């Protein structure tokens with residue numbers, strides 16, 4: 001009896017495993033043409049992704065929409081969002097930053113020493 005149950009379970013697992021193996025990963029992308037027609041195209045996850053696709057409604061060239069924004073086509077990454085740190089690095093070299101940090105640390109050390117001296121003087 002015990003044997004029979006176990007056999008069923010193994011069999012079910014095998015069937016599921018076979019089905020799983022046949023599933024091909026697929027990704028859907030949205031393309032939008034200049035007339036705002038939306039075309040959804042499903043690609044195999046391994047396929048090379050085109051940036052443009054022929055609009056299914058009017059045949060015009062549609063641009064792939066990524067995160068609801070049109071894909072950049074050859075635009076330099078100058079417009080890419082920069083972090084505060086990026087901007088800081090543009091204005092100052094790393095050595096300069098280290099110098100500034102050292103200055104700041106010295107200032108803090110001095111201030112702490114002064115504070116300690118004050119505390120001792122007041123007690």
Ligand SMILES: [Zn+2]
Nearest residue numbers: 033037055058
């Ligand atoms: Zn169209």
